[in-house]
Amino acid sequence: MSNQKTLIEEKVINEDVLNKMEIIRKNMPAIFAGDSESYRQKLVYNLLNIIRSGNMQQFLWTLLRHLNAKKESSETKEVVRAINELYGYSSKFFEKWAYSVIMGIMETESQKEEG
Secondary structure (H helix, E strand, O other), X not given: OHHHHHHHHHHHHHHHXXXXXXXXXXXXXXXXXXXXXXHHHHXXXXXXXXXXXXXXXXXXXXXXXXXXXXXXXXXXXXXXXXHHHHHOOOHHHHXXXXXXXXXHHHHHHHHHHHO
C-alpha cells in the first residue's frame, strides 16, 4: 500500500510540475516581447550555459534579475509564483523547468514575426 501511495503522490507532483512549466513557457513571450532579439539571444545563451553547468542558484539569480526589471506585469508575477513553487520540489526537475523558461523566451521571436 505504501508503494501505491508513493506512486500516486509522485504522479500528482509530476502533473503539478508540468502545469507550472506550461505557465512559465506560455507567459515568457509576453514578458520579453519588448526586448530586442539580441538581448533575448544573449540571455538564452547565458541560461543554456548555466543549465549545462547544473548551477540552479546561478540560473535563478540570472533569471530573477531579468524578471525584476519587469516585475509590474501580471505575466511576470505569475511566472515568479510558478518558479517559487517549483523551487520547493526536488532539483531533479530543475533542467525541465529551466528549459521551459528558455523555450518561452525563444518563442517571443516567432510570435513577433507572426504578428
